Amino acid sequence: MEYEMDMEPTGPQVTVREAEPYRVDFRLSSIDLAFANSLRRTILAEVPTMALDLIEIESNTSVLADEMLAHRLGMIPLNAKNCDQMDYTRDCDCEDHCVRCSVTLSLHARCGNGIMTVYARDLAVQGERMNDTIGDPVITDAEGKGAIICKLRKGQEIKLTCLAKKGTAKEHAKWAPTSAVGFEYDPHNNLKHVDYWYEQDAAKEWPISENAAWEPAANPDQPFDYDAEPNTYYFDVESIGNLEPDMIIQQGITVLQEKLATTISVLSGEGEDGHVGGVEDADMMGGADPDAYEPPEGMDGHLTAYGNGAAGAWGASAQTPYGATPYGQGAYGF
Amino acid sequence: MPASVHSQEPQEADQSMIDAEPEVDPIMLEEKRVVVLPGSSETSASFQFENEGHTMGNALRYAIMKNPAVEFCGYTIPIPLTPRCTFAFRQLVSLTKWNGWRSCSLPRTPRYTTTALEALEKGFSDLMDLCDVVTEKFTDARDQFNEENSNRMQS
Numbered sequence: 001m002e003y004e005m006d007m008e009p010t011g012p013q014v015t016v017r018e019a020e021p022y023r024v025d026f027r028l029s030s031i032d033l034a035f036a037n038s039l040r041r042t043i044l045a046e047v048p049t050m051a052l053d054l055i056e057i058e059s060n061t062s063v064l065a066d067e068m069l070a071h072r073l074g075m076i077p078l079n080a081k082n083c084d085q086m087d088y089t090r091d092c093d094c095e096d097h098c099v100r101c102s103v104t105l106s107l108h109a110r111c112g113n114g115i116m117t118v119y120a121r122d123l124a125v126q127g128e129r130m131n132d133t134i135g136d137p138v139i140t141d142a143e144g145k146g147a148i149i150c151k152l153r154k155g156q157e158i159k160l161t162c163l164a165k166k167g168t169a170k171e172h173a174k175w176a177p178t179s180a181v182g183f184e185y186d187p188h189n190n191l192k193h194v195d196y197w198y199e200q201d202a203a204k205e206w207p208i209s210e211n212a213a214w215e216p217a218a219n220p221d222q223p224f225d226y227d228a229e230p231n232t233y234y235f236d237v238e239s240i241g242n243l244e245p246d247m248i249i250q251q252g253i254t255v256l257q258e259k260l261a262t263t264i265s266v267l268s269g270e271g272e273d274g275h276v277g278g279v280e281d282a283d284m285m286g287g288a289d290p291d292a293y294e295p296p297e298g299m300d301g302h303l304t305a306y307g308n309g310a311a312g313a314w315g316a317s318a319q320t321p322y323g324a325t326p327y328g329q330g331a332y333g334f
Numbered sequence: 335m336p337a338s339v340h341s342q343e344p345q346e347a348d349q350s351m352i353d354a355e356p357e358v359d360p361i362m363l364e365e366k367r368v369v370v371l372p373g374s375s376e377t378s379a380s381f382q383f384e385n386e387g388h389t390m391g392n393a394l395r396y397a398i399m400k401n402p403a404v405e406f407c408g409y410t411i412p413i414p415l416t417p418r419c420t421f422a423f424r425q426l427v428s429l430t431k432w433n434g435w436r437s438c439s440l441p442r443t444p445r446y447t448t449t450a451l452e453a454l455e456k457g458f459s460d461l462m463d464l465c466d467v468v469t470e471k472f473t474d475a476r477d478q479f480n481e482e483n484s485n486r487m488q489s
Contacts, residue, residue: 012464014471016479026475028468034396035464041389246476250469257465259390263383264458266368267451 024245029232036233043252049080051174054163061156074174077138080242085130086166103135103164111152120146135164138241177243182236187212379450398457403448
């Protein structure tokens with residue numbers, strides 16, 4: 001079977017094509033599109049990182065509004081290595097926040113004369129934290145300044161305390177570990193998943209990507225292979241410095257596995273008695289013989305949301321906010 | 335082709351999709367993370383997962399469909415615009431692996447080789463194994479790349 005064919009003998013293949021401190025470019029092959037896309041999605045949105053989430057402004061006499069300042073602070077990438085040691089604040093046992101679920105940073109800048117530029121490096125970690133690096137602002141430029149937070153004129157001051165929390169980009173993009181994830185498959189468009197717009201000739205007007213060198217184009221004389229499926233995926237993961245690119249990918253897979261694991265544990269927890277929470281018995285219609293199929297009795301009973309029984313949420317007796325039954329006086333609510 | 339099974343089983347599934355208002359008859363399991371929707375039988379069932387989307391849905395659907403004992407598996411996110419983290423997706427697992435139909439002398443009883451729940455669990459464990467393999471392959475490839483590059487730098 002196909003199942004054995006592309007799972008067992010070869011298995012997924014990974015080739016790292018380029019690796020830089022903040023970037024990794026790799027080729028993933030012998031795997032299905034669904035999985036490759038899941039990996040892309042988890043890397044983009046579900047790898048946990050650290051970001052400033054709560055800003056307490058004691059003094060802000062700069063030209064920026066408090067909200068603007070808080071927003072800018074939130075966007076500053078913070079070191080998130082080993083942030084699996086941290087808890088999400090919402091899951092933590094503590095009253096408000098604690099060392100296990102947050103890192104406190106403070107910023108105090110006052111301009112004596114001229115114009116002072118406040119950089120991310122001016123954020124100082126206060127108190128304890130789970131490890132030595134977590135929550136440090138990411139500084140990648142040669143001067144070691146980091147991102148600009150704001151500029152101050154003579155006499156202006158900002159003084160604030162910030163709380164960095166663990167989160168994912170699903171909640172807010174500031175927790176994104178990547179600035180971009182390049183994802184491509186079938187650069188020659190052999191599978192015809194893309195229908196190019198063109199004026200005269202699509203082949204001339206659309207440049208072929210660099211990845212095209214990694215696989216052959218289909219022979220135009222051959223008939224279209226409608227059974228072909230995508231097999232090779234080109235990832236280009238660009239980190240913003242809070243996690244190493246290879247950690248992002250490993251974390252991405254781990255996140256996916258955690259999703260599966262929690263569901264498996266729920267399923268196996270209920271599966272111990274051999275039934276899904278007893279529901280099978282209650283609902284099984286016609287026993288094991290599918291020929292004895294009958295429409296679910298609940299069509300007008302407790303099983304359906306649309307039934308006309310008293311329990312039916314949309315039953316005929318239901319009044320709409322406009323006084324009448326939704327659609328006339330018919331037996332069914334719909 | 336056995337029209338009875340073919341036409342009725344998906345219909346049954348469709349029905350449960352429409353009827354399934356989680357509030358109406360929810361079979362609550364641990365934190366309602368997995369709900370078996372009404373209208374499910376042992377070999378054809380719909381499951382609803384809370385707080386999941388295409389990330390797990392599509393990969394899982396694919397993994398389940400890879401199982402030769404599964405006839406059909408699909409998923410949907412019924413209301414895409416519901417607020418973050420409250421949407422659910424439903425996994426329809428309908429299983430009919432029959433041996434009896436083609437040789438008509440046999441009694442018309444399809445033989446199921448697996449149940450919907452088993453297939454779902456197998457899908458999960460297959461996907462889990464796949465994740466392990468990819469992690470392993472990725473770390474290998476990365477180490478190999480680093481090794482080659484450090485060699486190149488030295489020479």
